[in-house]
Amino acid sequence: MEMDMYTIRKAIAATIFALVVAWAWRVLDWAWFTPKRIEKRLRQQGFRGNPYRFLVGDVKESGKMHQEALSKPMEFNNDIVPRLMPHINHTINTYGGNSFTWMGRIPRIHVMEPELIKEVLTHSSKYQKNFDVHNPLVKFLLTGVGSFEGAKWSKHRRIISPAFTLEKLKSMLPAFAICYHDMLTKWEKIAEKQGSHEIDIFPTFDVLTSDVISKVAFGSTYEEGGKIFRLLKELMDLTIDCMRDVYIPGWSYLPTKRNKRMKEINKEITDMLRFIINKRMKALKAGEPGEDDLLGVLLESNIQEIQKQGNKKDGGMSINDVIEECKLFYFAGQETTGVLLTWTTILLSKHPEWQERAREEVLQAFGKNKPEFERLNHLKYVSMILYEVLRLYPPVIDLTKIVHEDTKLGPYTIPAGTQVMLPTVMLHREKSIWGEDATEFNPMRFADGVANATKNNVTYLPFSWGPRVCLGQNFALLQAKLGLAMILQRFTFDVAPSYVHAPFTILTVQPQFGSHVIYKKLES
């Protein structure tokens, strides 16, 4: 009997030992052998980069370079790549275009060749969004069509697209104009008293674009919408905070102040959105005409999709889906447009000849009257200026995808689990495409359109390209054109003496040490 117990214990011990060894082997394979195998395959195909370092990869080196780059401002010029992506810049300078870096244990290749870029962006089902978000609290905002793949993505994209047609945008213009008018009237009052008005423009445009999107999204329910968007702004700031931390599994369940606040806000936003959406759905089902705002168009398009699919329960988007999409509009569209207006103001301050040229064009088109849709769309210099600002200061500095299985890319086979990065901000400075003056502000390069400026290469990517191109690009450009036109009609502007040039990235490219600008009222 004793012998038996001994044998059983031995067998249990042997099993546990075997399980531990198998588990340890899997961990080791995950943490060491798999990255090393991928590295070998990349090197065999001519890609070059640092050797893999256990678990940390290039993260420590990259973090140090970032810290160093951001420790001081720079001269005013547009050579901002060493500040925004110092490690990738260093890697490409050292190893060439066909290079890779390590995001911890994940390898990431950099793609710089136009033909390969086109291939990546065309085949969006193979090169998927890199949404490996572990913190469930971050998913409160990183959600919706921008994060889905496959059938769910195409269904959502199909339903949402009608909300951004030119006709719909035209109907949104008055709401844009009211927000800008209110802001500029305040500026005018201050400028009248003081002769000029100094403001930090990034926070100002941040509030403004927030106002615009809540007015446009919720139309007549603006008051409720306004509150939701104030909460979304808070949630976005907390989300950015979260994304800066290394996530420890389970951390989101701890009752920390930030975790509690994020859950509280998310619940409040969801409840309020649900209330508005339910009310609208009821009215639509009762045959009342839909509202002409973003939410109204989205709901109508959703109902049409459900009917097209024979009223199947999963034919359209659920209320929860619509809630997620509303949150995404804010996340994707507010700050991006705010920084576009910010860098446009700074570049036009530094290039007064272009500020004057744009003003003349605007005054010729509209005088001091409210800009209207058709002519706004045909403002040539204003469009060229915005394209050039988006080239030099793209709000989103790179597009990073991931392949989940071995994938052919031109002559290469990209191993499963590799990230594929298109470094937009670097591509926008490629001398072979843009010429020797690639880092200079020269809107004339867009005089004959984007295709001509890029010599028909897919290398201009402020809004990405292909099936997953930004859904809100016309919304953003229309708002920026209107905003810029209305400012130019009333003010001249220049950067304040205190301005120091220091672009840096937190999700979008922002001014690190403020963006003070002095506005003077234009003589009428």
Ligand code: HEM
């Ligand atoms: C200057 C302003 C903007 C810039 C520079 C910008 C840039 C981008 C970029 C680069 C992407 C692709 C991201 C990726 O593939 O990883 C994207 C996607 C997207 N953007 Fe924008 N965006 C802007 C404004 C807006 C606005 C105003 C909205 C909506 C109100 C919006 C809604 C979206 C959506 C829904 C997607 C996801 C599309 C999909 O995955 O099918 N964006 N945007």
